[in-house]
Amino acid sequence: MSLAALAKVPGSMESTRSKTEVWLIGQHITEITGAQLPSRGDVLRLFFHGHNEHKKTVNDSASEVAASVISFWNKARIPTITEKSIGRKVVDLFLMWKGLKKNCTRTTDTQRKKEETFCDELEDLFDVAHPKAMQLLTIKEDRAFLAAQREKGRRGVMAGVDKKIACSIKRREESKSKQSLQQNQASSALEYDELGSSSETESQSSSSSSTSSLTISPVVSSSNRKRATLKVITPELSSTLDRTGISHRSALRIWIPWTSLKEMKDGSYKIGGPMDSYWGIKLPNGTWNGMVGMVHRNEVEFALGPFTVTPQREGAIDFTLAVHSDNQAIFMVRPGLQNDITGFLKPFTLEVKLRVVEKRRVR
Structure with missing residues (x-):
């Protein structure tokens, strides 16, 4: 019964x-x-x-x-x-x-x-x-x-957390600590500004309000040097903030793949997440949602994350070769068809090209 x-x-x-x-x-x-x-x-x-x-x-x-x-x-x-x-x-x-x-x-x-x-x-x-x-x-x-x-x-x-898992967690934490130390050594000072805290940020926010929730601005040695602004979307950071309720200022303490970002030219990084929380799925009407869609529509300069570059996604957008750092990869829209062996570096400056190539050589 x-x-x-x-x-x-x-x-x-x-x-x-x-x-x-x-x-x-x-x-x-x-x-x-x-x-x-x-x-x-x-x-x-x-x-x-x-x-x-x-x-x-x-x-x-x-x-x-x-x-x-x-x-x-x-x-x-x-x-x-x-x-x-x-x-x-x-x-x-x-x-x-x-x-x-x-x-x-x-x-x-x-x-x-x-x-x-x-x-x-x-x-x-x-x-x-x-x-x-x-x-x-x-x-x-x-x-x-x-x-x-x-x-x-x-x-x-x-x-209970067995020894294998405990060791895995310990290694991961040690890796993050080591990376944090390297970041501090690479950037002697960081200037953190919330959106709206300066006229420069206010003038930029009108064109990037959908993704700008945090800025990370490296200090430039020359006061006359104009900094570039790059918008970055990272679903890991966005989901972490939502899940833990951490404020944007406190979020600066959260690990972000700075070792990948620092390979780019000096500039400010407005970090946000895709509004629909998707990596990128082709919809029945032929458009793309998520991070792939945002890059495809030129709403952001590049996306950061452990992307799976499927043939369907490659048909919608050209990705650069991944620049890996702790399983993260940076993908940018190529300015045009790249046929030569260094094509994946075309979006970068010569200085960055040399730094990336040198980094790959010593691994």
């Missing part, structure tokens, strides 16, 4: 139930525990504890559940959507239950199937992963764990 059918059996079973038991859901819980990511049932049981036991509003209960859920996902080192978005998903799940409860007296096949489907999905993952979680996760075991949890019944459990 299904869980939905059991919930509607009248008589002595109903009278012996605890007051904290909810139709189709079961007993309340006071916290989320276990070695798996929270299920839909876990979320509802915790929600009803606050909503029924403590008489909290739907939104307040959902907010508390969202905080618990995101804390649990953080333990698994898996990036999530925002806490506010999680709260909305909790409310949507509650409203789904409420709609079924409203029609619980119906005995139609449709109602019965809806209840059975709802109960069957209670032990499935309450998925709040970031849309690009699989791309953002750098550890193979973390990706495998998320994939397993998304299966029916949430296969797999969270284990």
Whole structure:
């Protein structure tokens, strides 16, 4: 007999139930525990504890559940959507239950199937992963764990961070620290200005408002030297800011692939993210979205990220050869067809060409 059918059996079973038991859901819980990511049932049981036991509003209960859920996902080192978005998903799940409860007296096949489907999905993952979680996760075991949890019944459990993963994380942190030290040595001083803090920035912002959210300006030794301005889009930086709620000034402390950017000519870099959060997909109408579309439409000078240059993307835009730094690659629109072996360097100045070639030679 299904869980939905059991919930509607009248008589002595109903009278012996605890007051904290909810139709189709079961007993309340006071916290989320276990070695798996929270299920839909876990979320509802915790929600009803606050909503029924403590008489909290739907939104307040959902907010508390969202905080618990995101804390649990953080333990698994898996990036999530925002806490506010999680709260909305909790409310949507509650409203789904409420709609079924409203029609619980119906005995139609449709109602019965809806209840059975709802109960069957209670032990499935309450998925709040970031849309690009699989791309953002750098550890193979973390990706495998998320994939397993998304299966029916949430296969797999969270284990302690084993030695292999711990060593991998340690090496990554040491690499970032070493890179940060190299950046500081390469640039003796950096002048950081928020948009709107100077007349120069204000005059430039009108043509780049869609992508400018942060400027990183190297100090130029000559006060008469005019600095070039390059707009850069980095989805890693944008998603990190959204996920952690870090301010733009604090974001300057976040690692960015400066070793790649410093190969460019001296200038200011306005860093932002694609408005639609896509790398680049060809739409049915023939246009491109995401970063590829922005480069294709000349909205930005170049894009930075671990691009996969597919034949379809190459048909839409010419990419330069990748300049790698910690798996990052810079791609720019070529000014024209480049047939010679140094064609990928044509967008750069002679000084930069020599520096890039020398860098490649010593690797």
